[in-house]
Amino acid sequence: MDFPATPHLAALFKYTIIFGLLVAFLVLLTLAVVESDKFLPAAGIDRYMQRMAFGEATDTRDPNLYYGIVVDCGSSGSRVFVYSWPRHTGNPAQLLDIRQMRDLQGRPVVKRITPGLSTLASNPDEASTYLKPLLQYAAYHIPRDKHKETPLYILATAGMRMLSESDQEDILDNLRENVPLDYEFLFSDTHVEVISGKQEGVYAWIGINFVLGRFNHAEEDDPMVEVEFDQTSLSEASQVPSILRKRTVGVLDMGGGSLQIAFEVPKSVRIDKDDISKSLIAEFNLGCDKHHTEHVYRVYVSTFLGYGSNSILKLYREQMANTSRSTSILDPCLPRDMPLEHTTQDGRHVHFKGTGDYTVCRTNLHHFLNKTVPCQKQPCSFNGVYQPNIDFKNSEFYGFSEFWYSMEDVLRIGGKYEYKKFEKAASDFCKTRWSLLEDRYEKGLYPQADEYRFRSQCFKSAWMATIMHDGFSFPANYSSLRSAQLIYDREVQWTLGAILYRTRFLPLKEIQAGILQQQSSYKPPWVRVSALTGYQYIFFLCFGIVVAAIFFYIRRMGGRRISPVRSPLHHVPSMSYFMVDEGMV
Known part of the structure; x- marks a missing residue:
């Protein structure tokens, strides 16, 4: 390559080459960063939105995709949910990445039938026939060659709990006997049962926290909390007094008939054999290795039957009518001048007229909390029910159902709760x-x-605030409660938590394979760099090429003399020339 023959042209040519190489380096660097980001998980909250967002159809041709089925047998009907997940990474600190399966139109694979399974109490032999539409629906969407490795769970809730134990067993026995005859799913006797309200609450808590990414402890972008462990409940290999990990969220859920609260208890709680708190606290390991404590959780769950908004409203009006001798009653929990006709259980006709006094309404509702009931174990929330103290300075709660409706449907302030x-x-x-x-x-x-919502809004908003601040004792300045109907625009079912918990041991195969591979193939540090992505390889390769090119170019220019131009300064070394020339520019 011939270089320009004059000092000024040589310097200009040199800087042009160097500038071009630097531009090329920056372009390659930008491409490497942008492209490599495509292979990394989305940052922060966007990562978990991907779990719930309207997505593409599940690729049933992928041989590394696995499936699971949960049938929710509720009081008014039954629903089947089909889930899928890729092969586990082999990292024992990570859970299965379970998501709802989606059909060809990108819709979740869910089907509902009515009435509830509990209606078969007098005809239990029809139980398996009753569930056929749901199981056939699931079987149709899951690849045939995957059926034998697909776990099926049939879990009954409120309606079945109301039946006698013998009626429950008759229905469940029919399912245990006949479902395996018609389907090849992974199904054992323990895969069908009536779950308790406590289990249902724990599953709901698991599902919500999983979708929010609170079980991914590798990232520290969320608030942290120190969790203490009860040493008597841990194995010898996991005797650690406490760990620092992501803070989970508590759940408040108020329906028409009942109220439920669930939250993690970070502090160790002493529970004796006959302790009443034993029935309210669940300690479990979501991980597959009992020797690891990353996913050991202690969750308090309490269900208050009869404390739902509709149940309390009915009780409130009955008491108002029964404690008044008059048939015309002023009601502070009705909007101002609103009329309401009510017939009591004993047939009396009462006329209510609203005064719209929200403060008096809340005062009148306080006695329904039964705060005077003796507390068998301190501390208690209300109605004599034990509840561990909540760290209101380092906690977060989501309120569902009535907490959302009371804030949003009429008042239109759903979302972050602000007391004032x-x-x-x-x-x-x-x-x-x-x-x-x-x-x-x-x-x-x-x-x-x-x-109905509009006419009962005044009462229900007062009852929500009463439960929050007088019942569960949330301070007025608490700023970490968010009411919600959906998580990332999707309803999160307790069935997601159920399959996460019940399939927690499935990753053991991949984890064991990873351990054996590590033992059989040690890689020195300079070989372990192979874990880098392809675009990171390109970046480092280009970086090395550019640096080498600049180095050799400068070295080559430093060893030449510019010719054939004659100058009074004879035999000036080229490096000195560059230095003089640089000073002239």
Whole structure:
């Protein structure tokens, strides 16, 4: 290669080459970073949105994809949920990446039938026939060659709990006997059962925290909490007093008939053999290795039957009617001037008229908490029920069902809960004249609220606040409660938590294979770099080439003399020339 013959052209040519190489280096660096990011998990919250977002159809042709089925047998009907997950990474600290299976249109594979399984109490021999539409639906969507390795769980809840134990067993025995005759799924006697309210609450807690990414301890972008362990419940290989890991979220769920709270208890709790708290606290390991404590959780779950919004509303009106001699009663829990006709259980006709006094309404509701009931073990929340202390300075809760409806359907402040904002919105609604509220409703200004919700909004918002602050003792300045109907625009079912827990030992095969591979093939540090992605290889290769090119170019230019130009300065070394020339530019 011939270099320019004049000093100025040589310097210009040199800088042009160096500048071009640097530009090329920056372009390659940008491409390497951008492309390698495509292979990394999405950062922060976006990573977990991918689990719930409307996605592509599940690739049933992938041989490394596995499946699981959970049938939720509820009180009014049964639903089947089909889940899928890729092969486990082999890292014992990671859980299976379970997601809902999606059909060709990208919709979750879910099917519902009515009525509930419990309606077969007098005809238990029809149980397997009853479930056939759900199991056939699941079998159709799962590849035939995967059926024998696909676990099937049939789990019954509220409706079946109301039956006698003998009626329950008659129905379950029919399923245990006949389901394996028609389907090749992985199904044993323990895969069908009536689960307790405590189990259902734990499964719901697991599902919500999994979707929120709170079980991924490799990332530390979320708040942390120190978790203590009860040494008597751990194996000898895992005797660690405490660990620091991601903070999980607590769950509040209020339906029409019941109320439930579930949250992790970080502090070690002493539980004696006959301790009442034993029935309220579940300690379990979500991981597949009992010697590892990364996924050992201690969760408090309590269900309050009869404390749902509709049950309390009915009880409230009965008591108001029964404690008054008059048939015309002023009700602070109804909007101002709102009329309501009520017939008591004994046939009396009572006329209620709202006064819209939110503060008095809350005061009147306080006695339903039964705070005077003796607490068998301290501390208690209400109705004499034991509840461990909540660290309100380092905790987070999600409120579902009534917590969302009371905040959003009428008041339109769903999401982050703020005490003063909620109290003002609820109070303003209650004290507004009913004629004005009714006019707004008829004009369609409350599209999310049906008539029953609208008429009972004043009462239900007061009951929600009473439960929150007087029942569970959340302070008024608590800022870490969020009401929600969906997580990332999708409903999270307790069935997700159920399959996460019940399939927790499946990764053992991949983990054992990884251990054997590590033992049989030691790789020195310079070989372990092969774990880098292909684009990272390209980046380092290009970086080395550019640096080498610049080095050799400067070295070559430093060893030449510029010719054939004659100059008064004879035999000036080229490096000196560059230095003089650089000073001239």
